[in-house]
Amino acid sequence: MDKDVVSAKLFLIIPLFMPLVLAITGFYNTSIGDYPNTVYGQALCRGDVNSTICQNCIQNESQEILTLCKSEDAMIWFELCQVRYSYQIFFSLMVYTGKYPQNLEQKSSDPIHYNEVLTYLFNNISTEASYDPSKRMFATGEIKFSTETIYGLVQCTRDMSEDNCNSCLLSAYGDFETCCFSLRGGTLLSRNCNMRFETYQFYSASSLILTYPSSEVVKRKNRMVVVITGVPLLVLAVLKQPNRQNALLHELAGPTGVEITEDGELVPGSEDLHFMNLSTIRAATDDFTDSNKLGQGGFGPVYKGVLPNGKEIAVKRMSRMSRQGLEELKNEVILIAKLQHRNLVRLLGYSIDGDEKLLVYEFMPNKSLDFFIFESRTQLDWKTCYNIIAGISKGLLYLHEDSRLKIIHRDLKPSNILLDHDMVAKISNFGMARIFGENQNTTNTTRVAGTYGYMAPEYAMEGIFSIKSDIFSFGVILLEIIIGKKNNGFFFTEHSQTLLGFAWRLWKEGKGLEIIDPLLMESGQTIEVLKCMHIGLLCVQEDPADRPTILSVVVLLGNESVPLPEPKHPALAISRVIQIDQLSAANPSVNELTLSNVSPQ
Missing domain, CATH: 3.30.430.20 (Gnk2 domain, C-X8-C-X2-C motif)
Incomplete structure (x- = not known):
C-alpha cells in the first residue's frame, strides 16, 4: 500500500477514535478501507483518567504518530494513553515484545x-x-x-x-x-x-x-x-523513531560499548556483563573434559559446566584455529548484551585470559532444534513444533523491529535455535549478526559468511543481505520442521530438486500433504500444518520484495482470518551453491561458508 494512502486513511481513522473510545471507557479498535488496502487502528487510555483527559491525550498522540511514523506498523505511548496502527489486523492477537528506555533510577539499598x-x-x-x-x-x-x-x-x-x-x-x-x-x-x-x-x-x-x-x-x-x-x-x-535508533548506534560505537584491546583483552566493566575468572570456568567444566562437550561450532567447542552455586552453564571456547575471530566474539558480546528477550539466549558472562577466549551462556538442557528435527523426530508433536515456530518468529520480530537496535542475524538455522527445559525456542549465535540503521533496508559485503542451505540467494551469490535474508532462513527452518528433511543435500535425491522447489511443486499441485512428516499429521491439525507450510513457502520466494516481514509472519501465525497470498516460485539459486564448496555439503554443521569462487556484485 502506498504510504501516502496510508496517511490519508489514518487521518480518517483518528476522528473515529474520539467519541467511541470514550463511550467504552477508554478503549477502541477500528479500521478503514477494503482488503488488501485496509488500515487498522487502536487507542487505549489509562484506566484512571477521565473522558476529557483521555480525549485530549488521544488527539495529541494521533498527530504525533502521523508525524513521526511512516512504517507498516507503529505504536506511540504517552503517560496516559497509547495509539497504534498497522497494515495487518492485530485485534485480539497477543504478540508480546517489551520496550523500556535506559535505566536512570538509583538502586535500592536492600x-x-x-x-x-x-x-x-x-x-x-x-x-x-x-x-x-x-x-x-x-x-x-x-x-x-x-x-x-x-x-x-x-x-x-x-x-x-x-x-x-x-x-x-x-x-x-x-x-x-x-x-x-x-x-x-x-x-x-x-x-x-x-x-x-x-x-x-x-x-x-x-x-x-x-x-x-x-x-x-x-x-x-x-x-x-x-x-x-x-x-x-x-x-x-x-516505534520507528530514527533519532533514538541513531543515538543507540552511536552509543555502541562510543566509549560505553565493549572495549577490546589490541592484544584481544576485553576490558572488564566495559559492558554490563560479569567477568569470570578462567579458573572458575575450568573448575565448572572439569577443565573442559570431553565428557562435558556439548558440540562444535565455527566459534569452537561448547562445554557444559556447573558453577559453585549449582547453576548450569554452557561455555563457548574460541578455538585457536577458528575461522571466526576476535571480531565475531566482540560482535556477539556487544549485541547479545544489549538485547533481552524470552526467545533469545542469555549471555551470562565472559572470560579472556591469554589465548583463552570464552563466552558463558545459560544452559539449554534440550540442546538445539536440529537434534529434534533430524535425529530425534519422534519426540516432536505438532503442538511442540508450532510453539517452537512461534517462538523463533517472536525472537526474530524483536531483533528486526522491537529491540533498541535493528539486528540482522545472518546465520539463522536449526543448530542456532536452542531449546530450554520447556522446549521454548531461543535464538543464539550472534557472531555474524549486523546492526542496521533505522532507515537502512539492505547492504552488501565482500565477505559472505553463513551456512549453506539457509542463506538467501541474493546473499549467497551477490553478498546482499537485509531483514528479508533472515526471513528466507526462517522459511527454510519452518519447512524443515514440517517436512523433517534438510534443505542442503536434498537435491541429491531422486527428485533432482531442492527441498524448497519440491515442496512448492507439490503445493501447486494440491499435494502438500504428501511431503509433510506423517508423525506431525498423527499429532496435529491438518489445516494448521498446511497453513504453516504455506507461510514457509511465502518466506522462501526468490524475490526478497515478495517475502513477508516477520511482523506479517507473526500476525499470519496467530490469526486464522487473515487470507494468505499464493507463494511464487521459491529461490532455486541456492541449489548452485553446492558447486562452490563441496565441503559444506559433506559437513552441514560448519558455521561459516566463504564463497571464494563468487564475486559479490
Whole structure:
C-alpha cells in the first residue's frame, strides 16, 4: 500500500477514535478501507483518567504518530494513553515484545528484599487485572517497603482474553528479570500490556493495599516482571523513531560499548556483563573434559559446566584455529548484551585470559532444534513444533523491529535455535549478526559468511543481505520442521530438486500433504500444518520484495482470518551453491561458508 494512502486513511481513522473510545471507557479498535488496502487502528487510555483527559491525550498522540511514523506498523505511548496502527489486523492477537528506555533510577539499598516485595505486588495486581471483570484489565496496588510505599500499575488492551492478558504480563517478567531488578522506579511498554511502579503515587485510582508476608510462604510459583526504567513518561517510546535508533548506534560505537584491546583483552566493566575468572570456568567444566562437550561450532567447542552455586552453564571456547575471530566474539558480546528477550539466549558472562577466549551462556538442557528435527523426530508433536515456530518468529520480530537496535542475524538455522527445559525456542549465535540503521533496508559485503542451505540467494551469490535474508532462513527452518528433511543435500535425491522447489511443486499441485512428516499429521491439525507450510513457502520466494516481514509472519501465525497470498516460485539459486564448496555439503554443521569462487556484485 502506498504510504501516502496510508496517511490519508489514518487521518480518517483518528476522528473515529474520539467519541467511541470514550463511550467504552477508554478503549477502541477500528479500521478503514477494503482488503488488501485496509488500515487498522487502536487507542487505549489509562484506566484512571477521565473522558476529557483521555480525549485530549488521544488527539495529541494521533498527530504525533502521523508525524513521526511512516512504517507498516507503529505504536506511540504517552503517560496516559497509547495509539497504534498497522497494515495487518492485530485485534485480539497477543504478540508480546517489551520496550523500556535506559535505566536512570538509583538502586535500592536492600535489592533482594526489594525485589521480593515488587514481585509480590505485581503478582497480585496482575491477577486482579487479568481475571476480575470489574477491573477492565486495569489494576493498581501499593505495598510498604521499609519506610516508604511502592505504588504499582498494570494494564492490558481490552481485546485480549483473560489468559492472554496474564500471559503478556508473565512474559514481561521473564524478559526483564535479569536486566532491571533493584531499581526504584520504572515502566514496561508492550503492544498488549503495560506495567509501572514508583515510590510515589502517580495514579488517581483506588489501590489494592497489600502487606508483604514475612514468612517463607511467599515463595512464588508464577513469577512476574517488574520492568524498571527511569525516563519520565512524557513520550516513553515510539516505534520507528530514527533519532533514538541513531543515538543507540552511536552509543555502541562510543566509549560505553565493549572495549577490546589490541592484544584481544576485553576490558572488564566495559559492558554490563560479569567477568569470570578462567579458573572458575575450568573448575565448572572439569577443565573442559570431553565428557562435558556439548558440540562444535565455527566459534569452537561448547562445554557444559556447573558453577559453585549449582547453576548450569554452557561455555563457548574460541578455538585457536577458528575461522571466526576476535571480531565475531566482540560482535556477539556487544549485541547479545544489549538485547533481552524470552526467545533469545542469555549471555551470562565472559572470560579472556591469554589465548583463552570464552563466552558463558545459560544452559539449554534440550540442546538445539536440529537434534529434534533430524535425529530425534519422534519426540516432536505438532503442538511442540508450532510453539517452537512461534517462538523463533517472536525472537526474530524483536531483533528486526522491537529491540533498541535493528539486528540482522545472518546465520539463522536449526543448530542456532536452542531449546530450554520447556522446549521454548531461543535464538543464539550472534557472531555474524549486523546492526542496521533505522532507515537502512539492505547492504552488501565482500565477505559472505553463513551456512549453506539457509542463506538467501541474493546473499549467497551477490553478498546482499537485509531483514528479508533472515526471513528466507526462517522459511527454510519452518519447512524443515514440517517436512523433517534438510534443505542442503536434498537435491541429491531422486527428485533432482531442492527441498524448497519440491515442496512448492507439490503445493501447486494440491499435494502438500504428501511431503509433510506423517508423525506431525498423527499429532496435529491438518489445516494448521498446511497453513504453516504455506507461510514457509511465502518466506522462501526468490524475490526478497515478495517475502513477508516477520511482523506479517507473526500476525499470519496467530490469526486464522487473515487470507494468505499464493507463494511464487521459491529461490532455486541456492541449489548452485553446492558447486562452490563441496565441503559444506559433506559437513552441514560448519558455521561459516566463504564463497571464494563468487564475486559479490
